[in-house]
Amino acid sequence: MAREQLKNLTEPMYYTLLALTSPRHGYEIMQTVEVTTKGRVRIGAGTLYTLLSRFEKEKIICRVSDDGRRKTYSLTEKGRELLENEFNRLQLLVEDGNSFLRGDLHG
Amino acid sequence: MGKLTKRTLFMFSLLDYKAMEEYFEQMQMAAQGWMLEKIEVITAKFRKSEPQKLKFSVDIFPYISAFDSHESKSVTEYRELCEASGWRFVTSSNKFQVFYAKTDEDPIPIQTDSVVEEKILRKSIFSSEFLLFLTFFLIFFLSLGSLFPFDYSKLFTNSGIVSTISNPLLILPVALYTGYYLLWFWKAKKNIKRGLSLPQTSLRAAQLRGNLLVFFTALFIFLYLTAIIADALGGYTFALYFLIIPLSGVAVGLWFRNIVLNKVRSRTKNILIFAGAILAITIIFTSFTTSLIISRGTLFEGIIGMKNELPDGYAASKLEDFGLKEEPHNTAFMRNSSFIVPTNYEYHEISTEGVIRTRYYEAINAAIAAYIFDGMLEREGSLLYRSVSAAPAEEWNVDRGYYLKDDSSMLLLLKDKLVILLDSEFDFSLPETIDAAKSGLDISD
Numbered sequence: 001m002a003r004e005q006l007k008n009l010t011e012p013m014y015y016t017l018l019a020l021t022s023p024r025h026g027y028e029i030m031q032t033v034e035v036t037t038k039g040r041v042r043i044g045a046g047t048l049y050t051l052l053s054r055f056e057k058e059k060i061i062c063r064v065s066d067d068g069r070r071k072t073y074s075l076t077e078k079g080r081e082l083l084e085n086e087f088n089r090l091q092l093l094v095e096d097g098n099s100f101l102r103g104d105l106h107g
Numbered sequence: 108m109g110k111l112t113k114r115t116l117f118m119f120s121l122l123d124y125k126a127m128e129e130y131f132e133q134m135q136m137a138a139q140g141w142m143l144e145k146i147e148v149i150t151a152k153f154r155k156s157e158p159q160k161l162k163f164s165v166d167i168f169p170y171i172s173a174f175d176s177h178e179s180k181s182v183t184e185y186r187e188l189c190e191a192s193g194w195r196f197v198t199s200s201n202k203f204q205v206f207y208a209k210t211d212e213d214p215i216p217i218q219t220d221s222v223v224e225e226k227i228l229r230k231s232i233f234s235s236e237f238l239l240f241l242t243f244f245l246i247f248f249l250s251l252g253s254l255f256p257f258d259y260s261k262l263f264t265n266s267g268i269v270s271t272i273s274n275p276l277l278i279l280p281v282a283l284y285t286g287y288y289l290l291w292f293w294k295a296k297k298n299i300k301r302g303l304s305l306p307q308t309s310l311r312a313a314q315l316r317g318n319l320l321v322f323f324t325a326l327f328i329f330l331y332l333t334a335i336i337a338d339a340l341g342g343y344t345f346a347l348y349f350l351i352i353p354l355s356g357v358a359v360g361l362w363f364r365n366i367v368l369n370k371v372r373s374r375t376k377n378i379l380i381f382a383g384a385i386l387a388i389t390i391i392f393t394s395f396t397t398s399l400i401i402s403r404g405t406l407f408e409g410i411i412g413m414k415n416e417l418p419d420g421y422a423a424s425k426l427e428d429f430g431l432k433e434e435p436h437n438t439a440f441m442r443n444s445s446f447i448v449p450t451n452y453e454y455h456e457i458s459t460e461g462v463i464r465t466r467y468y469e470a471i472n473a474a475i476a477a478y479i480f481d482g483m484l485e486r487e488g489s490l491l492y493r494s495v496s497a498a499p500a501e502e503w504n505v506d507r508g509y510y511l512k513d514d515s516s517m518l519l520l521l522k523d524k525l526v527i528l529l530d531s532e533f534d535f536s537l538p539e540t541i542d543a544a545k546s547g548l549d550i551s552d
Contacts, residue, residue: 012220026184027191030215044219045189046166050227053170071184 009086012043016051017083023064023074026052055079110155113141117151118317120284121232122291124165124203126313131163131205133310146200148364164194164206166217169231171202174377176367189217202231221305225295228305232288240288243281250274259482262475263468265334265445266346273327280323283316341444342452344412351392359384414440422549423454423465429533429543431460447471448479465548466528473523480507480521483528487511487519502541504550510535522550 009017012033019032026048033043043051052073055061060079065072075083115134119127134141140158143151166189170181177199186196186204193214194206208214218224253261254271261267294306338346363381372380399407408414417423417440426435435456442452448470455464470476488495488511496515498508503520511517515536518529527548533540545551 010220010222012223026188030192034215042215042219044215044217045192045194046168046185046217046227047220047223049185049188050169050223070187 008089009082011041012047013051014083014086015041016043016048016055017060017075017079017086020061020073020075020079021083023072025070025072029073112144112155113153114150115153116317116321117146117149118320119313120316121167121202121236122228122288123308123313123317124167125307126310127165127203127205128163129310130314131165131207132161135159135161135163143197143205145198146203146205148361160210161207162210162212163197164208164217166204166206167202167227167231168199168204169202169227169234172234172374173201173364174367174374174381176371176377177201178371192217202235221295221299221303224305225292225299228295229292236284237288240281240285243278244285247274247278247281259479262447262470262479263443263445263451264343264346265337265341266331266343266349268445268447269330269334273330277323277327280320283319287316337446338444342412342442343444345410348410355388355392359388412441416440417454421452421454421467422547423452423467424463424529424531424544424547426456426458426461426463428547429461429463429531429540431458433458433460447475461532463529463531463533466530467548468526470524470526476521476524476526480519480526483526484509484519487517487528493517498535502538504545504552518544520550525550 015033015037016029018036019029024032026045030043030045030048033041052061056063056073059076060082061073062076063071064074119130131143134143134153135156136158138158140156141153142156143163144154145152168182168185171177171179175182182199182204189204189206190196193212194208194217197205197207199205206217218227257271261271291306291308298305335346335350338344363384366380367377399410415438417425417438421440421442423440426433435458437457438455440452440454442450444450448468450469451467453464453466455462468476468479470479484495487493488509493511494513496510498510498515498518498520500506500508505520505522507521509519511519515534516530516532518527518535520527520529527550529535529544529548535541535544542551
């Protein structure tokens with residue numbers, strides 16, 4: 001069930017995982033996502049907390065340090081794979097879009 | 108100078124979290140400016156402050172239950188994340204987490220994904236309030252079993268009458284809340300499909316519902332207390348004993364809440380403490396009750412309102428009415444009273460020569476008396492070693508009468524508002540016993 005839900009990532013999920021390609025703690029993730037998307041995607045603290053708990057349970061991310069106050073997370077092997085798959089899927093979508101919309105389609 | 112703090116009734120349910128924000132903002136903007144300080148069991152405490160425009164955010168933290176400290180590691184991490192994003196933490200009450208920000212600060216909302224938000228709500232409600240509703244419905248359907256067919260003996264005490272009518276009464280607010288929840292989740296699903304935000308409950312609707320709940324609860328408590336007090340005054344002191352159960356329940360609940368809030372412990376530890384307390388109370392209560400019943404001492408008799416003699420003004424058959432002169436070695440009298448059957452009591456005498464027991468019911472009108480009479484005839488007449496045969500009503504000077512045993516040693520009579528059951532070893536079909544019984548029961552004329 002949960003795997004099935006994670007097959008297609010929502011935007012907040014996708015950007016959270018992107019941010020975790022290098023170790024970051026919660027607030028850093030929020031900032032990274034906001035800066036990367038120029039404010040288009042904003043992730044609230046409550047939403048992020050839920051996403052992180054769920055990712056951690058699914059072993060998509062793991063804690064890399066926990067100094068008592070701040071937890072830093074990073075992608076696991078499984079998470080990296082999932083993100084790569086999603087990235088490839090999105091790239092396919094864009095390529096197909098290019099062929100139709102930007103006139104690359106021959107025949 | 109006015110008061111510095113103020114308490115208000117606080118009856119919001121989980122799904123009212125958006126209405127709570129509106130409420131806190133209104134209190135803050137009021138002429139005086141009341142800032143939320145603390146949320147307690149059914150009240151909220153506010154502190155006087157400058158009136159200013161603040162933005163509140165009430166969020167639900169689903170990973171906390173009644174068995175968790177409000178300062179557990181996970182909830183502190185969550186709050187720190189919220190504070191890092193610009194929200195200031197005010198207070199929490201179980202799953203509710205209250206934050207505020209100044210209106211010009213514009214921090215990122217705590218929940219930005221309605222799919223995630225709906226899941227949080229569903230998880231929280233199905234693990235708490237919905238279970239409560241289900242329990243209520245279960246109790247309701249079980250209690251219907253005792254209503255159909257209706258047990259006439261419930262009419263003999265006020266607490267019996269109240270408990271009979273209060274169950275259907277209590278299901279109203281529960282059904283109201285359940286309906287509101289189901290409707291909300293249905294709307295939420297529709298909104299999510301259309302990419303809209305989750306449905307919001309208005310403050311007015313939430314407060315109206317909260318007030319209804321308070322009204323029903325207050326009515327329920329009032330009816331019960333009145334019934335129990337009226338029962339105790341009418342001789343059924345045992346009703347007071349039933350107060351012990353809800354009172355100890357509330358006491359344990361409050362004590363446990365304190366225990367959970369005052370020290371950070373693991374959930375398992377808290378559950379064990381709670382289970383231990385419930386077990387201890389159950390053991391104390393049952394062993395106390397059992398020993399009380401076994402002892403049959405004066406305390407027991409005092410609690411159930413039993414007396415050793417027939418008080419003046421109560422009609423009942425005695426052994427001496429039938430010519431048995433020996434002093435009975437055991438006599439007992441117990442009286443109940445309800446507003447439907449104002450006088451109802453039982454009296455028995457036992458000696459080595461014989462036994463006689465009178466059960467006497469005087470209802471407020473003849474129709475109710477007839478109803479009780481029919482109920483008793485059906486129940487008592489269908490027991491083992493019983494057989495029903497008509498008794499001569501004219502000779503007994505009653506409206507209707509039946510012998511309930513082959514040897515006519517048990518008798519059920521209906522006379523206007525009176526229902527009387529006599530149980531003995533005499534043959535109540537003999538003319539001299541009929542006369543003796545009639546004079547003892549005061550139904551000769």
